[in-house]
Amino acid sequence: MAAITLPRPTRPARFGIPLRDTLALVAAVAGPLAVAGLLVPFRTHVAGANLALILVVVVVAVAANGHRGAGALAALSSAIWFDFFLTRPYEHFTISSSDDITTAALLLAARARHLKVVTVTDAGHLALIHETAQLAQRATSADAVVEHVRRELTGLLHLDGCRFEYGSLLGHPPQLGQDGEVTTAHGRWDVERRGWPQAEIELRTVGNGHYYGRFMLRPGSGVVVPLQARLVAGTIAGQVGAALADVGAGAVTEN
Known part of the structure; x- marks a missing residue:
């Protein structure tokens, strides 16, 4: 008589959240913090829009591997740590430049469907959005x-x-x-x-x-x-x- 193989029981997700989504939520909080910290040595001679571009890539990566909430959380985390580490005055939750305010707003907008706006291997797209936002503020x-x-x-x-x-x-x-x-x-x-x-x-x-x-x-x-x-x-x-x-x-x- 042939042996019958029963399927292995699947391990339930802790607290009802799939492991992949749990890891995405952790990455949404910790990823932008880690990347922003790594960018600190470059903040005085690299444009804020280019630093933000790197953080948006993190947001896209988190959103692609988790649920929508993880993407939104990553966008919020990126905007917070962009403000703290990469805009003047440094190490304060205060933005003094209108250009940096615009960039932080773009980071917050980089979620859900609009993550695709900068699918963000194209720096020219982010630069165009940033340039137009600056013109709209100053014109x-x-x-x-x-x-x-x-x-x-x-x-x-x-x-x-x-x-x-x-x-x-x-x-x-x-x-x-x-x-x-x-x-x-x-x-x-x-x-x-x-x-x-x-x-x-x-x-x-x-x-x-x-x-x-x-x-x-x-x-x-x-x-x-x-x-x-x-x-x-x-x-x-x-x-x-x-x-x-x-x-x-x-x-x-x-x-």
Whole structure:
């Protein structure tokens, strides 16, 4: 008679949390602290945005190997230790530079789906977000931010053309969302498989929950733009919305 092999009992996760997620939570707290400490010798001659880039890589690694809460915790831990170790005044929980405030905010934003914004082997993406955020803070005219983002979108998304429309929404063109996905009247459009829709695509600008206008994107033919670039596009379009909200531009209701 053949022997019957019974499956080995699995060891239950302690406190109901899988071991992998437990380790991810530990890494979310300890990883950014350790990496920030290792970066201390470089803080006086390496730009804060580049130091933050390394910490965002840690956030991405934690989020990829744990649950969403671990990614959020890693982002918070990174922002805290970036402030403490890598911004002036050093070893204090105080940020004196507006540039460093922007960078810390980006670290906090680097979680969940938006981790992909900087999937972060591309330092140019983080630099673009940082540069646009600085301009949005300092520009005396929101039009300057609009024009900057219009030029950047053209190159980032390999567009044949791009313009900005203030005010009310007209028609129902395909839409590029903040999550990097494109939707049409018939549902989600698979950009990776099909390329851009052969029509103008809108990218809306929203600030403080209000709609201010939209970029109209004229895509290049035969171009497939990766999700990371599309997420960056949504992020810098959002910074235009914030700039328009700051100057009190007229908001309208989204349809």
